[in-house]
Amino acid sequence: MKNILKINSRVFLLGLIMTLVLTESCSDDYLEEVTYGEVPPSEMTKAENVEKAIIAAYSVLNGQIDGASNAYNSPASNWSFGDVVSDDCYKGGGGTGDQNQIHQMELYNTSPTIYDVERKWMALYEGVKRTNEAMKLLNASEDFDADLKIQRHAELRFLRGHYYFELKKIYNHIPYIDETAETVSDYARSNTEFSSEQLWGKIEEDFQEAYNVLPDSQEEAGRPNKLAAMAYLAKTYLFQQKWEDAYDATTIVMGGNYGLLDDFQEVFLPENDNSREVIFAVQYSINDGQSSNYNGSIGDRLTAPGGPYYAQYGFHRPSQNLVNAFKTNIYGLPIEDNIDITDTDNVDPRLDITIGRPGIPYKDLDILYEANWARDLATYGPYGPKKRIVSANSSYHVSVWPYVNALNYYIIRYAEVLLWRAEAAVELGNLEEARALVNQIRERAANSEYVKTLDGAADAANYNIGTYDIVWTDVVDARNKVRLESRLELAMEGHRFFNLVRWGIAEQIINEYLSVEKNRRSHLTNASFTAGKNEYWPIPQEYIDSVKEGLVTQNDGYN
Template sequence: MKRTKITQYILILALAANSLSCSNDYLDETTYGEVAPSEMTKAENVERAIIAAYSVLNGQFDGASNAYNSPASNWSFGDVVSDDAYKGGGGTGDNNNIHQMEIFNTNASVLDVERKWMALYEGVKRSNEAIKLLNASEDFDPELKVQRHAELNFLRGHYYFELKKIYNHIPYIDEAALTVADYAKSNTEFTSEELWTKIEENFQTAYEGLPDTQTELGRPTKVAAKAYLTKCYLFQQEWQKVYDNSTEVINSQYGLLDDFQDVFLPENDNSKEVIFAVQHTVNDGQPDNYNGSIGDRLTAPGGPFYSQYGFHRPSQNLINTFKTDASGLPVENNINLTDADNVDPRLDITVGRPGIPYKDLDILYEASWARDLATYGPLAPKKRIVSANSSAFVNTWPYVNALNYYIIRYAEVVLWRAEAAVELDKLEEARTLVNQIRTRAANTETVKTLDGSEDAANYSIATYDTSWINKDAAREAVHLETRLELAMEGHRFFNLVRWGQAEEVINAYLEVEKTRRTHLTNANFIKGTHEYWPIPQRYIDSSPEGLITQNAGY
């Protein structure tokens, strides 16, 4: 897979959680921590510090193989705790920490809660340190310095956005921090609104300094900063700002690919649909392929081509959602899907189902592929699984691939604008935007039987051809389309929270799903607590007494 320098080396530098040392694997340079202070501000060393800030994007921050506890894709934080997926694996005791998250028995000592926090704040720290070095550098090209400063603000904005949506009340630290003591900040120093403003300032600074296009894959563009700024407004339900700021993105060089399935092919993972992504590479000389999709390595579906980890398993509720009626519009009854039912063609691109061909492997997916079938059922992830025939797939430990993780793709922005249009009473525009997504799905090449003679299932999807005049129904249609389009991409739980529907939807899901999956018997979502994760106990214990306030209910 051909990559430019930023993509090839973006994850090679691994800094320890409490140091600024960089790996000497990066072009065999002197270890960053061993560079004399007078050398640190030389342009080439500043560039290496900037790459170090990028390198935490995939959740890998300490050279360990368990980045799956802090995955960039948020498969555990965004899908497993929602109605889209089960934990999977070898029963509830396998990575029991994620099982505790799944049943909403999370506490402040859960490994994933701690490692996600550490990974994101490592990203903040590296961004801050690189900004300081960049500011102090006298030989850095002045024009490029503006761009690199914008990139670092973009990265810092991303790390803080993730922290805010996961933990809510967080300490905010910028490049003014000079000592370890400066990092000891209260997580209630700023109100929620003030924190959002600070995060937005990062993306605004990025927007002002970034170019329209980048020659090196992996670096953000001006439009990417505008898209992320739009996402900040989305999470605050500032609908006019969402609508206004999305205009530039909608009218930009980005757009929908013609075929939904093509979006998730490694050869297209920097396509026009991908606005910003975590760059993954394999077979690039990095030990253990840690530049690959290390955070997702447990999500392999099993069977004859893949490892047997078997995590991130689609829920029965999710596949039922892809059911369509005779006219091709969604049916929402949560009655188990049968072979006779019509389904949205995105279903068999998103989910591995028994009797349906899996990727281009000339084989039917079988229930026997599923690890612990009795607990988690027969379904498997498919959308973001790379074909075992691809050179971007590694079939040896740690079983990673080179498919990027898309932090923002164009289809999301279309759906954000549709949300805003509904809330601003522009219902017909919202219908048009949703129909763009459904039209692409309708034009997508469907999954065929193994001999290629016919469709593998009864695929049927249509656009909404009747004017939307009911605001509640329009809102529901946009929310549903968001679920269908983004299923298994780590967004579902966070969308339910920002829609104010988490308690209602998740507990209704659990009421039925407990009759299907006994591992969910003790699950219960508590409003006012489970919308966010607890502040890690180790962080509280290591901070000055009374400085950190634990989130409500933990």
């Protein structure tokens, strides 16, 4: 059993009397006050109940906000919000009508009434609300240990920073509510009260305050430490293109105890998911007493790849474009021709760790992945997710409904920090430092254990990955190489779309991708990315309708 912070949503029912809930779409009132539990108000500020409220703030990290099993509509991994709407993967499932709202997202035909748009908003604001409420209880508690109170407050600042970071990168113009909120109406706020710069400033402030107070290490995995706060601050700077600040922040993180694991495959094993490479993660566990294993990877349960060992959900299917991106030349460097890979091509070894390909062994199951594992092969092609799928042989995998596992979702891992620093180094003119950082990532991949044939006698494909040995002198070329390395290293981890947006190239890359991919996958025939609109999701219509008329401004293009 992993030694982690126990996240159990039931403690929230014991920990709070009143909660401000953004309810599901079946409610007539999007902002509804709900009474939970029978704990007297005088008991609320007792230390043990305050701790329960703090745990409740953590518990929303996995996207699960109620007793249903549909956290896949608000997944912590952002597989639908960060991958399906990028050039990395297709929705998958049983055809375009299966979770059709995600199909509409894939076509960039998103509307303010799409359930996932509403559900993600609700989950993140539930996190904000629980964090704010826990802060108030903590501040009011007289018997809470004084030193621990300071630390717990910093943890809550970190959590609030995370929830708002997610809201900002997904919806852009968002209402901001802090711990001074007292009533339901305090949560009915304008989304234009603060400028984009001011919102980023508030997120920065939460992470900076967390960094100032948090300890260097935590006894319980799942609680952020000092360097986790600095890493998130670096990411916040990166999204604003504050290159010097991002560079300085990564200097601090890289001076700590984090580092790359020796083997790329081992990063994504549940027994290693609080390793030195993982800076902050959503903690998943199974068989821990929680109903229906909802503390497992509930938001990713639809990504089960099918075949003889897994459920036949079949979502989150890698694109042909992504598969082709792993092709390499005789020197082991990316080719980027988007010509379909053949059995004789050289490929980056991360390909068959990240993606299930026909004829290649799948995990340690002593079986070859087959194209017919796909639930709808004709629509979504032959490839399946692999990197974040847990072996069916593992004790961390649940083979019955809801088919979840205990592999954490890594919000930030050390490889990302290296790539962020490489980005900042390029923009600051330190091209050779950027080359060395990218090579560090590629060397790890080269030195990892490669996927073998079933008999273990040979490599399963022509794996060839090399480093960039020629000096980088061109900024544009260096920038593109760093961005490509980010795609290859982080593929299928929910980051691709958001990176394209912050790089300012989403319209170019996605429409170039679609111009070719439409000839491969007919379900994309009507897909088109509109610049100035599709970079962000719409504000949920139900939220707009529930507050004072004119208070909320819809994002551009969705009126």
